[in-house]
Amino acid sequence: MGVGGVSRAGRTRWVLLGLLFLSTIINYLDRQALSILATTIQADLGMSDLEYARVVQVFLLAYAGAYVLAGRVTDWLGAKLALMLFIGWWSLANIATGMVRSAVELGAARFALGLGEPGNYTVGTKVVSEQFPPSERGLALGLYTAGAMIGATIAPPLIGGIALVYGWRSAFWITGVVGLLWIVLWWWAYPKQPKAEATAAQPSMKGVWGKLARTPAVWTLVASRAVADPVWYFYLFWFPKYLGDARGMSLATVASLAWIVYVTADIGSVGGGAISGVLVRRGMTPVRSRLTAMTGAAILAPLGFFITLHPSVPVLFALACTVTFAHLVYQINLTSMVVDIFPSRYIASVAGLIGCGSALGGMASAQVVGELVSGNAFDRTFVLMAFLHPLAVLLAYLALRLARRSPLSLLYAGPAQRA
Template sequence: MTLRWALVGLLFLASVLNYVDRQTLAILAPTIQKDLGMTDPQYAMVNNFFLVAYTISYLVSGRLTDKLGPRKALALYISFWSVANMLTGLSRSLASLSAFRFLLGLGEAGNWTTAPKLVSEWFSAKERGLAIGLYTLGATIGATIAPPLILWLASTGHWQNAFFATGAAGLLWLIPWLLVYKSNLSPSPSPGRSYFTGKGEPEEESSDSPRRVPACGWGVRGEEAWQVVLALLLARLLTDPLWYFIQSWFAKYLVAERGLTQQQVSITWVVFLAADFGAIGGGWLSGVLIKRGMPTVAGRLRVMLFCACLTPLTALIALAPTVNGALVFAMIVTLAHMAWMINGSTLVTDLIPKDKLATVFGLVAAGSTLGGLLMNSLVGNTVGAFGYRPTFFALSGLHLCAFALLSIALKKK
């Protein structure tokens, strides 16, 4: 029991580093753009280099994780992305910045294919939502502390210092990971419906667990399986652009249309704090519903429906008369999105066999980065002419559309 949660704790720390490294560019964007002579469309292009690599990595890293196992795979990924992040501090042009962000994307996606595989192997259906919420909390904590941390690191000399320091922290993380997660340590779960109890033997999941869809090769087989995976992929494609927008563009929006300075955008930590509550609350709430007798998939979908009904408030971010009002609405929709994402991610661990989980999770998560790519391209090319308001309006209804897709695909569950 203690060991299982210790591993989740290390996944939490890895996720903190993952998002601090990712957010460094967004937080320092005004300074870096000025220093390197970058326009907004060029900044969008740099973000897209990251997302293209991120998409490729999702498709490859999942399969690699299934072959290597979580211990070796995550050590490889975090080493790679930490070095790439440090190299970003050496950027002297648009080309070099794009290249190093591409390398960062290749490494960072592996964190999100490894973590759910570990959770699927070590935790039951009733615990998975909380476990996934806890390590995903690392992402939101990372995004919360990133603004003040990155601005402080950059203020100690030059903006490059922030990339050097955060990258080095990732290499230090390897020490406890390799010490705690011994090479001979394995839950040794039996295929299908069992999970490891931490007491040396598998235990059967309860009857309320959904039937896992059959999987083989790259992903799945059978009409039902493809419907489920496609629905999960499309749901990520539709909804994750909101999260990517908050990460990469919200600080720029506050500077461009709300009149904040770069130092003042550190206030965005409150938005990511709300995401922290969404990460924990979403996983905890679906777990409570399942423990009270609700079928697993129904419990996840019930929470996701509630979250989808909150996301239309995204439009009010642009309409709020004050900065504080905009921040409040941003907090609400970010909390709702994070709770949505936790339950959507947990659905994958509920439905996909453990031996192919990372592969299929990577395939589903690739939909997320495709959505981010589309969002970046649209925002980068339209913000100059039309401002940010159309983007907020467009993002406000996507979760309800995604919920309709999932409801149809999972109605038999």
């Protein structure tokens, strides 16, 4: 390939990353809209806190199951067509959310949303695995994942503002239409995949997927995400509600303040990837650099425990910001570690299984949190969250040891020697 071809390929990968960043913003706007408007929607539809918790659970149930399917669909269709399918589906589901008239209909609409949203992350992981070298993967994952935090950051003022001016239903309609418009940009920007490359990975995928499902390292990584991610789901789905119910803040106040917590998550997303990238450039192995950053995050995240002391609002937000920062450092580096361990040919399938663990952990925690919140026990919830990251990082270390013994891992040299 000539210099012009290399330069063009380099530009293309950053354009694709930029579009993934935008799709992730849309993904989180659509997801976060419900938590921002929870109190308003509950009043309009006559829903209790437990009914709201069940709607969150229904979303996460669909999200968990769809993650496994999304990984296989991504490896099968390729990134271009797969993401068009996923974002088109979830955008229509978000529009449907603005048309519901009961708690049951709301649950059905959010279930449909959950079926589409995981695909954004299986496609993103595959694109990074295929397009970026190890020293840039953490940063690339951090940059596009930062879209999640940008979405969560702008959601309170944007969604709250639309709802205050046009009504809560319009917030879902407008963000859904934006997703449909994004599809045009993806179709235009994504380069055609060579036929030989598109068909090369297909023959052995069935066998490989079955082997992945029987690989202990994969399931230990699934467990690590399942343990850590309930912390993020709590701050995503319940923290705005905590500000309103436990701290007595109005919708307008929540809309003006809650975004701060997600800005620091953005910093953790980009900074966490950059930190491990620097360590790689200084000679540390990619996997070891990810684990080093994750260990630091696991030390910081338990500071959220001190929210139970009911500090002043500035201290409350400082603690919450520390937790969201730490979580995104952890999440980005865990994802980067997965990309370092497994080949790009089936990385989306691995990412789908691990994402399923994330959603299952969130779904299980939603029931626990719902029960605690109904009993006015937000404090006990913060205590519970403080223990999760230390446990998750121990599982990540175990996964590395198991990966070195797995024939499907890039860290295992056996297959090449025995071939």
